[in-house]
Amino acid sequence: MSSPIGPVQKWVMSDTSWPQWGRSQWPLTWQFARRALKGSSRRNRYFFSIACIWVLALHLTHLMAKSDDTPIVWGPPVEPPGSVIVTSGQTDLASAALQGQDRVDDEKIELANGLRATLRQWSEAWQRQDVPAYLDMYTPDFVPISGFSRQAWVQSRTQRIREKRSIRHEMRDLDIQMSTSTAVVKFTQIYQDEKVKLIDQKTMHWVYRDGLWMISLEKTN
Numbered sequence: 137m138s139s140p141i142g143p144v145q146k147w148v149m150s151d152t153s154w155p156q157w158g159r160s161q162w163p164l165t166w167q168f169a170r171r172a173l174k175g176s177s178r179r180n181r182y183f184f185s186i187a188c189i190w191v192l193a194l195h196l197t198h199l200m201a202k203s204d205d206t207p208i209v210w211g212p213p214v215e216p217p218g219s220v221i222v223t224s225g226q227t228d229l230a231s232a233a234l235q236g237q238d239r240v241d242d243e244k245i246e247l248a249n250g251l252r253a254t255l256r257q258w259s260e261a262w263q264r265q266d267v268p269a270y271l272d273m274y275t276p277d278f279v280p281i282s283g284f285s286r287q288a289w290v291q292s293r294t295q296r297i298r299e300k301r302s303i304r305h306e307m308r309d310l311d312i313q314m315s316t317s318t319a320v321v322k323f324t325q326i327y328q329d330e331k332v333k334l335i336d337q338k339t340m341h342w343v344y345r346d347g348l349w350m351i352s353l354e355k356t357n
Contacts, residue, residue: 244314251312251319251342254349259305267294275343275350304328317344325356 254273261269271290280289297303306326313320318341325338341353 247344248312248314251314251321251349252310254342255307255310255321258351259307262297263303263305265297265300265303267297270297273349273351275345275352278352281353281355300329302330318342319344319349 258270258273261273271293276286278286278289280286282289284292304327308324308326311322321340321342323338325334325336327334327336337357339355339357340351342349343352344350
């Protein structure tokens, strides 16, 4: 079995085995080491080789420490071409736009629900023959299709509603088309009293004024 000292001895004493950068960097040390090792025991040459390796390791550690001390200059990341960067400002604007759209949608839903509730109130006022409540749902400038003046129309409607013993009114197939403050409502109207029963197609125009939905136009086909 070969001794581990043999390779070390050949590496230390051979001119070709010693690293070239060691001889170019430290020529005096190299010459001194060769003279010191000549005639030395194998044990001394072994420990001298170990010492050289230890010094070299310290030197490499020192160089690595110096490279670690180099200050790092931070720069913004480079995005690939065509990438989209969303900044916080853009996100805030998008969020505000969505919230604004949500508010608009909520207002439309609230107006539509209010109109449906008013339609039921109008139908119920007619059925219970509550003339003041029924007429209050028409705008002051309401003009009947029949060509009557509003005053003449009010007198006619009051008489026709109150003279009935009972009234049944029903709305089917309700269709509502809304804008900001107006709406067109179409439905099938079923009217019945003690004498007649009528089924008609009715169209009503509603306007939103002072927080109330009111009838501005109506016609029956």
